[in-house]
Amino acid sequence: MGVTTVTDVRHTVSVDGPTGSAVSGSSSPLTTLFTSDQGGHEQVLLCQDRASGLKAVIAIHSTALGPALGGTRFHAYASETCPEDAAVMDALNLARGMSYKNALAGLDHGGGKAVIIGDPEQIKTEELLLAYGRFVASLGGRYVTACDVGTYVADMDVVARECPWTTGRSPSAGGAGDSSVLTAYGVFQGMRASAQASWGEPTLRGRRVGVAGVGKVGHHLVEHLLEDGAEVVVTDVRAESVERVRSRHPQVTAVADTDALIRADLDVYAPCALGGALDDATVSALTARVVCGAANNQLAHPGVEKDLADRGILYAPDYVVNAGGVIQVADELHGFDFDRAKAKAAKIFDTTLAIFDRAEADGIPPAAAADRLAEQRMAEGRRP
Helix, strand or coil, rough: CCCEECCCCCCCCCCCCHCCCCCCCCCHHHHHHCCCCCCCCEEEEEEEECCCCEEEEEEECCCCCCCCEEEEEEEECCCCCCCHHHHHHHHHHHHHHHHHHHHHHHCCEEECCCCCCCCHHHCCCCHHHHHHHHHHHCCCCCCEEEECCCCCCCHHHCCCCCCCCCCCCCCHHHCCCCHHHHHHHHHHHHHHHHHHHHHCCCCCCEEEEEECCCCCHHHHHHHHHHHHHCEEECCCCCCHHHHHHHHHHHCCCCEEEEEEEECCCEEEEEECCCCCCEEEHHHHHHCEEEEEECCCCCECCCCCCHHHHHCCEEEHHHHHHHCHHHHHHHCCCCCHHHHHHHHHHHHHHHHHHHHHHHHCCCCCCHHHHHHHHHHHHHHEEEEC
């Protein structure tokens, strides 16, 4: 088992927040880590176990507020040059976003993220997950892992056999189970706050909501929206995911793809798949008045948040509203209590409203206001 470690032991806080996390393709991971405004990470591990085929990246952005906490993404990266570079960049961006998310969620945790490189349907094995667990354990608790895209509760049960700093485990293994339940609940609370700010009432009743991605989180969000009286339109790259939702809820409408969804007549657009969902073309085509979804790193590049504001579109910062999952897995570390975790996730409503108020008072987009509040908490918790 070999580990390459790049370490910057300073506890730094980036000045421009995760809204600036997208980096030009010409930037190398090392340039980002050491010289760019998107860097400031404390530690990055490149992990390889040839026997199992594991290639992974573990990025720790900050431990200013406590041990870094964030999920494990298992993904095959498409890149014309180097998929491994793309994976490192994703880990850096996601870890940085977790620092901000955990800070605004009120958790005593910093931000970290791991990426296992490859197609999980092709290479995921018990041996690979155990090898990954040994790498996480080698950090001695500086990084606490959980589920993310491509990893599931059953996977965390395997990882936990080698690593005590594993959350998102099954209830039978002493864990909290599927964190997507409270992720969706938190997004719904953020959407209610957005409705309050936009239309004067904290409800989606009578509003038309488009959900892009109805996988682990999106299909739970659809349930909340329907219960609240919203009209729901969905799309997903996986036809079976759409069919699952429509078989349970025939009143849900489906469109062919995300391009069709953003051009549909919507009140709210909810990106719930992978990052970069809000780029120049998307923002110019959107009909929705509110954007509030579960996907991480939704802003494709710096400046998109201003473009949204200029068009009169209220953006609920992704890392604020999708914090329900990390709230759930953090609670697991203290002996999981669902009601306690859900009550904390419900506070996402108040946090989102506070961000909108701060944005209006400072004359800045909500994404910038969220960054300022998160940076303030991290700076206050930073060790001298």
